[in-house]
Amino acid sequence: MTTNWTDYELVDFGHGRKLERFGPWLLDRPCAAADVAPQMPLAWQDATARYEGQRAADGKWAPAADSWNPPHWRVSPANLEITFELSALPSGQVGIFPEQVVNWHWIAAQVERGPKPIQVLNLFAYTGGSTLAAARAGAAVTHVDASRSMVARARTNAAESGLGTHPIRWIVEDVTKFCQREVRRGNQYDAVILDPPSYGHGPQGEGWSIRRDLLPLLELCGALTAQRRNFVLCTCHTPDIGPPELSAYMSDGLAGHCGQPPHSGQLRLHTSQGRKLASGVFARWPA
Numbered sequence: 001m002t003t004n005w006t007d008y009e010l011v012d013f014g015h016g017r018k019l020e021r022f023g024p025w026l027l028d029r030p031c032a033a034a035d036v037a038p039q040m041p042l043a044w045q046d047a048t049a050r051y052e053g054q055r056a057a058d059g060k061w062a063p064a065a066d067s068w069n070p071p072h073w074r075v076s077p078a079n080l081e082i083t084f085e086l087s088a089l090p091s092g093q094v095g096i097f098p099e100q101v102v103n104w105h106w107i108a109a110q111v112e113r114g115p116k117p118i119q120v121l122n123l124f125a126y127t128g129g130s131t132l133a134a135a136r137a138g139a140a141v142t143h144v145d146a147s148r149s150m151v152a153r154a155r156t157n158a159a160e161s162g163l164g165t166h167p168i169r170w171i172v173e174d175v176t177k178f179c180q181r182e183v184r185r186g187n188q189y190d191a192v193i194l195d196p197p198s199y200g201h202g203p204q205g206e207g208w209s210i211r212r213d214l215l216p217l218l219e220l221c222g223a224l225t226a227q228r229r230n231f232v233l234c235t236c237h238t239p240d241i242g243p244p245e246l247s248a249y250m251s252d253g254l255a256g257h258c259g260q261p262p263h264s265g266q267l268r269l270h271t272s273q274g275r276k277l278a279s280g281v282f283a284r285w286p287a
Contacts, residue, residue: 031277073085083160084096095127103284114231120191123196125144128143128153135167141169144175146175146206195236197236197237235283242266
């Protein structure tokens with residue numbers, strides 16, 4: 001997809017890395033999917049910073065982030081009226097995944113055509129892109145993430161977006177435990193959004209493995225939307241899970257409730273020259 005917003009650009013990619021512009025900052029970061037040769041080698045010399053390492057425990061920014069990272073660094077994706085405050089995180093992330101913009105537009109369209117008021121559950125909600133897109137379109141959102149710092153950042157983004165008083169519940173909890181409790185309570189939602197990691201940990205050290213835990217979680221999501229399902233969106237960045245596999249997970253998890261199989265596909269970022277970088281997969285219902 002093409003983002004068409006002035007705050008972000010995928011400049012080039014190759015040799016296991018990607019070169020992106022966020023506002024005035026040009027960042028060189030690892031990217032396993034960038035397994036081709038870069039086409040603009042001179043552009044990489046102008047990078048503001050380079051992140052070395054694949055995991056938070058291994059990596060670091062060079063030069064150090066405190067020498068160039070501004071105190072207030074914001075971007076606003078086009079046509080969504082939401083704002084993200086970014087920073088150079090120890091993990092090599094900056095607080096936004098630009099490839100999700102196409103999904104945020106899809107979420108907004110589903111909310112606008114859905115029942116009023118629509119209740120949306122956002123799991124593994126990170127810094128709130130899907131939460132803000134749904135809220136801006138008029139949804140009441142329950143935002144769940146295991147990281148207290150990411151939930152705090154999402155709340156900041158909501159305030160920066162003028163959504164600080166919007167009906168959003170901010171929950172710091174293991175997503176599976178939260179969904180199990182909601183099922184026991186008999187609560188229902190109109191929509192579920194989830195972006196599960198390959199591996200992770202809850203606030204109390206609860207383990208997560210996408211191969212082991214995604215299907216049981218989707219079954220819980222099926223139960224939580226059984227009475228009034230409007231839409232479900234699942235995305236992931238696990239290398240060995242492609243669109244057909246993710247679609248099968250969703251079909252199995254929601255079996256007996258969907259009248260049609262989910263639509264699935266590849267998330268991509270485009271350079272201005274039209275080169276496409278695979279950036280995860282999605283499955284969404286309705287198609």
